[in-house]
Amino acid sequence: xxxxxxPIASTAPTPLLDVQGLNAWYGAAQVVFDAQLHxxxxxxxxxxxxxxxxxxxxxxxxxxxxxxxxxxVMFADRDxxxxxxxxxARWGLGYVPEDRRIFTDLTVLENLTIGIQPARCWADGSPAxxxxxxxxxxxxxxxxxxxxxxxxxxSGGEQQxxxxxxxxxxxxxxxxxxxxxxxxxxxxxxxxxxMILALKAQGVSVLLSEQNNHFADWVSDRSxxxxxxxxxxxx
Numbered sequence: 199x200x201x202x203x204x205p206i207a208s209t210a211p212t213p214l215l216d217v218q219g220l221n222a223w224y225g226a227a228q229v230v231f232d233a234q235l236h237x238x239x240x241x242x243x244x245x246x247x248x249x250x251x252x253x254x255x256x257x258x259x260x261x262x263x264x265x266x267x268x269x270x271v272m273f274a275d276r277d278x279x280x281x282x283x284x285x286x287a288r289w290g291l292g293y294v295p296e297d298r299r300i301f302t303d304l305t306v307l308e309n310l311t312i313g314i315q316p317a318r319c320w321a322d323g324s325p326a327x328x329x330x331x332x333x334x335x336x337x338x339x340x341x342x343x344x345x346x347x348x349x350x351x352x353s354g355g356e357q358q359x360x361x362x363x364x365x366x367x368x369x370x371x372x373x374x375x376x377x378x379x380x381x382x383x384x385x386x387x388x389x390x391x392x393m394i395l396a397l398k399a400q401g402v403s404v405l406l407s408e409q410n411n412h413f414a415d416w417v418s419d420r421s422x423x424x425x426x427x428x429x430x431x432x433x
């Protein structure tokens with residue numbers, strides 16, 4: 199009897215985020231088509247494409263913010279395909295929306311304090327990166343100078359920084375970052391890029407949507423190009 203060779207075990211690490219066959223709808227309109235992507239621990243991956251290509255919808259579908267979705271989404275060894283967004287956040291999946299959604303009637307410091315969550319560990323039990331107010335203020339010095347300012351009295355770029363900082367106070371294992379460079383001054387864009395690279399250096403993963411190809415090339419390790427809700431190339 200002929201013996202088949204023993205399969206060689208894969209040495210590739212399990213992705214922190216693994217998306218398979220993800221579809222999503224707004225009402226009867228399908229906007230995400232069979233998305234398949236993965237992000238490793240400490241990796242920055244970009245979703246690139248023109249406005250309306252489906253980048254933001256893909257992030258929302260991963261986070262569970264779409265009213266209807268099918269497919270499989272694995273995050274940190276958990277199946278979050280049917281999980282509510284707040285539960286995914288409790289497990290360490292951070293989300294920074296394009297429209298910021300800060301609490302405008304609260305101060306900068308109060309917005310940051312609301313985002314605090316307990317320290318986390320990776321799946322192997324080792325401690326994950328933890329963020330304190332001092333660390334966030336070191337990353338975004340502008341916020342340190344306006345701790346008592348009402349969030350309603352901030353520029354668009356400052357509000358974007360505050361949204362990212364509030365997400366970091368939740369000690370995320372991974373951040374879904376929607377259009378970080380859109381509509382903000384070049385100096386803020388540069389700070390956003392430095393922030394993404396700082397997250398990567400600490401082992402935090404980032405999946406970002408971006409129209410600015412130059413910015414995406416600067417900060418990302420890999421990219422997926424989208425068109426009309428579908429991934430068309432992976433590089």
